[in-house]
Amino acid sequence: xxxxxxxxxxxxxxxxxxxxxVLLRVLxxxxxxxxxxxxxxxxxxxxxxxxxRGQDVPVxxxxxxxxxxxxxxxxxxxxxxxxxxxxxxxxxxxVAIDKSSTWRMEADVPLVVPEVNGAAVxxxxxxxxxxxxxxxxLAMTLEALRRVAEVREAIVTTFQAVSGAGLPGLEELENQxxxxxxxxxxxxxRAFAAPIADNVVPLCETFLDNGYxxxxxxxxHETRKILDDxxxxxxxTCTRVPVPVGHAASVLVETGRPLSAEEAREAFAAFxxxxxxxxPERGRFxxxxxVAGRDEVLVGRVRRDLSSSRLWFWECGDNLRKGAATNxxxxxxxxxxxxxx
Amino acid sequence: xxxxxxxxxxxxxxxxxxxxxVLLRVLxxxxxxxxxxxxxxxxxxxxxxxxxRGQDVPVxxxxxxxxxxxxxxxxxxxxxxxxxxxxxxxxxxxVAIDKSSTWRMEADVPLVVPEVNGAAVxxxxxxxxxxxxxxxxLAMTLEALRRVAEVREAIVTTFQAVSGAGLPGLEELENQxxxxxxxxxxxxxRAFAAPIADNVVPLCETFLDNGYxxxxxxxxHETRKILDDxxxxxxxTCTRVPVPVGHAASVLVETGRPLSAEEAREAFAAFxxxxxxxxPERGRFxxxxxVAGRDEVLVGRVRRDLSSSRLWFWECGDNLRKGAATNxxxxxxxxxxxxxx
Numbered sequence: 001x002x003x004x005x006x007x008x009x010x011x012x013x014x015x016x017x018x019x020x021x022v023l024l025r026v027l028x029x030x031x032x033x034x035x036x037x038x039x040x041x042x043x044x045x046x047x048x049x050x051x052x053r054g055q056d057v058p059v060x061x062x063x064x065x066x067x068x069x070x071x072x073x074x075x076x077x078x079x080x081x082x083x084x085x086x087x088x089x090x091x092x093x094x095v096a097i098d099k100s101s102t103w104r105m106e107a108d109v110p111l112v113v114p115e116v117n118g119a120a121v122x123x124x125x126x127x128x129x130x131x132x133x134x135x136x137x138l139a140m141t142l143e144a145l146r147r148v149a150e151v152r153e154a155i156v157t158t159f160q161a162v163s164g165a166g167l168p169g170l171e172e173l174e175n176q177x178x179x180x181x182x183x184x185x186x187x188x189x190r191a192f193a194a195p196i197a198d199n200v201v202p203l204c205e206t207f208l209d210n211g212y213x214x215x216x217x218x219x220x221h222e223t224r225k226i227l228d229d230x231x232x233x234x235x236x237t238c239t240r241v242p243v244p245v246g247h248a249a250s251v252l253v254e255t256g257r258p259l260s261a262e263e264a265r266e267a268f269a270a271f272x273x274x275x276x277x278x279x280p281e282r283g284r285f286x287x288x289x290x291v292a293g294r295d296e297v298l299v300g301r302v303r304r305d306l307s308s309s310r311l312w313f314w315e316c317g318d319n320l321r322k323g324a325a326t327n328x329x330x331x332x333x334x335x336x337x338x339x340x341x
Numbered sequence: 342x343x344x345x346x347x348x349x350x351x352x353x354x355x356x357x358x359x360x361x362x363v364l365l366r367v368l369x370x371x372x373x374x375x376x377x378x379x380x381x382x383x384x385x386x387x388x389x390x391x392x393x394r395g396q397d398v399p400v401x402x403x404x405x406x407x408x409x410x411x412x413x414x415x416x417x418x419x420x421x422x423x424x425x426x427x428x429x430x431x432x433x434x435x436v437a438i439d440k441s442s443t444w445r446m447e448a449d450v451p452l453v454v455p456e457v458n459g460a461a462v463x464x465x466x467x468x469x470x471x472x473x474x475x476x477x478x479l480a481m482t483l484e485a486l487r488r489v490a491e492v493r494e495a496i497v498t499t500f501q502a503v504s505g506a507g508l509p510g511l512e513e514l515e516n517q518x519x520x521x522x523x524x525x526x527x528x529x530x531r532a533f534a535a536p537i538a539d540n541v542v543p544l545c546e547t548f549l550d551n552g553y554x555x556x557x558x559x560x561x562h563e564t565r566k567i568l569d570d571x572x573x574x575x576x577x578t579c580t581r582v583p584v585p586v587g588h589a590a591s592v593l594v595e596t597g598r599p600l601s602a603e604e605a606r607e608a609f610a611a612f613x614x615x616x617x618x619x620x621p622e623r624g625r626f627x628x629x630x631x632v633a634g635r636d637e638v639l640v641g642r643v644r645r646d647l648s649s650s651r652l653w654f655w656e657c658g659d660n661l662r663k664g665a666a667t668n669x670x671x672x673x674x675x676x677x678x679x680x681x682x
Contacts (some may be wrong), residue, residue: 159500159580159582177522193624194628194630194631195630198583198584199629200500200582200584200628202626202627202641202655206624210647211642220647235649235651239500241500242539242582243540261552280552283534283544285535285543285544287542288541301578302552303551303552305576307576308576314543
């Protein structure tokens with residue numbers, strides 16, 4: 001999407017966090033028209049600096065007055081900060097683009113993956129929400145298939161990187177791995193419900209009364225909202241794996257009209273933001289290691305179920321980029337491109 | 342199963358490998374009636390020793406003459422060694438208990454998980470096969486459910502430890518992790534098709550022409566054979582995760598009669614060799630870290646699908662123990678218990 005050259009005042013709340021850091025890089029890489037950058041954070045990070053376009057930018061306290069005269073506020077912080085401050089940003093005339101789960105299911109807040117439902121930004125009332133980092137690649141792959149056949153159900157098992165839990169998640173993996181290499185006792189789990197080094201934790205976030213995790217239920221409701229299909233069946237197990245960056249998922253999808261693997265491959269390859277890497281004869285498939293640092297969702301291992309017309313595939317996305325920062329910046333570009341800002 | 346006290350002559354082919362080492366420990370722990378132990382291996386390991394009951398046992402070359410007068414030969418080595426030598430062991434009157442995939446699908450070779458189909462050993466003709474380390478826990482969990490309802494389909498995504506590829510797999514993970522900690526270049530993948538440290542590899546073994554891996558197809562055919570149900574639908578994605586020991590899987594199962602999560606939990610808890618760890622309200626679920634070194638299959642996260650009567654669960658088994666060594670020793674105990682040896 002081309003954007004006009006008028007500079008915008010941009011604020012980033014949570015500028016020192018895992019997503020905030022990547023967001024600054026993505027704004028640079030995409031030459032987003034920033035005339036002024038305000039780096040904001042909670043009191044804990046006040047007084048530090050972040051780098052942006054070769055300058056040290058002081059980190060200020062995230063408070064309502066900091067949004068005066070701002071065009072876009074990217075929220076890359078905790079849900080409680082979004083809940084308190086996103087309406088304040090909107091009230092001051094900014095568009096809040098929120099990465100937290102706070103506003104996603106609100107009826108008057110668009111939940112947007114630009115390649116899938118970019119037009120939804122038209123209805124914003126000051127807040128636009130960015131999906132969960134697991135939802136975004138799933139919504140893209142299902143939309144790619146939906147352009148050639150009805151999608152009825154997705155059965156999903158995720159393999160989610162520790163950076164999905166921010167810097168504390170990254171540090172916990174690193175500290176536990178380092179302790180094992182050094183032969184020291186493994187630090188107790190804090191960011192996750194069980195040890196994460198050399199282990200897989202079949203729980204992301206916390207359990208609900210129905211035995212599902214909050215993360216799992218988000219995947220259902222957010223996917224339905226983005227695809228605007230309240231009947232779509234999505235069922236899932238979400239896990240955390242000892243990988244720093246990159247969320248992967250195995251997906252078994254039931255379509256209305258049966259699709260051949262080749263038709264599905266063509267649908268994936270044709271979809272903006274998806275790259276097909278699927279050459280089993282050459283041993284090529286996507287991995288999290290491969291997608292880290294990239295904006296595309298990678299798809300491979302496309303094949304028909306052996307006993308039905310369902311399709312398996314494997315997808316990987318960078319949870320900090322397309323799962324968070326890149327998607328948020330694309331939402332801002334979508335608003336500019338549509339003359340909404 | 343109680344075993345009589347008469348000592349048996351036991352040979353272990355592959356005694357210096359990842360499974361062979363655990364097999365010696367399991368024979369000790371279970372007080373298996375060993376009067377003589379012959380530690381056998383390929384020429385590469387000849388001349389080394391292994392520990393058994395406090396003694397150093399010299400490793401001899403695995404060749405046909407080494408099986409003279411032997412009761413049980415445990416094959417914990419490569420498929421080519423099993424293919425060549427298991428018939429030689431049988432011809433000399435031993436029972437070959439084989440961990441490789443070589444003989445599993447042969448019509449006259451029983452494929453046995455004692456808790457599921459122990460009686461199948463009655464039909465042995467000198468060779469009994471031990472299932473793939475991913476199949477064994479799946480067969481147990483499906484059998485547990487089948488005792489209360491028809492099982493129609495299992496949709497499986499696996500998270501398999503590197504030790505499923507033996508010592509080379511363990512060393513590759515270790516070397517790649519150490520290099521990263523030291524800031525050195527990551528050693529090139531050899532045991533796996535992509536880097537395994539800080540990554541997940543959605544390929545176990547090699548690809549077939551239909552886009553599935555050999556490991557995935559084994560899971561289908563072996564499960565059907567063990568459960569004696571050629572109509573059972575099993576569909577799967579098998580992956581390798583950066584975990585030393587323990588295979589996990591997310592499983593979505595369709596039963597004939599709908600089961601409540603509580604009925605399924607009771608069925609798992611009642612099944613020999615399965616331990617239920619499923620207390621989401623206390624944040625308790627099984628992990629690979631938890632199952633490593635244990636003989637039980639751990640099951641948790643039992644819950645109904647939100648849009649159907651299917652059931653999700655999560656299972657973990659130690660791939661070197663119940664997935665290999667323990668199951669092999671249990672097969673020998675089954676043969677003794679039935680007076681077949």
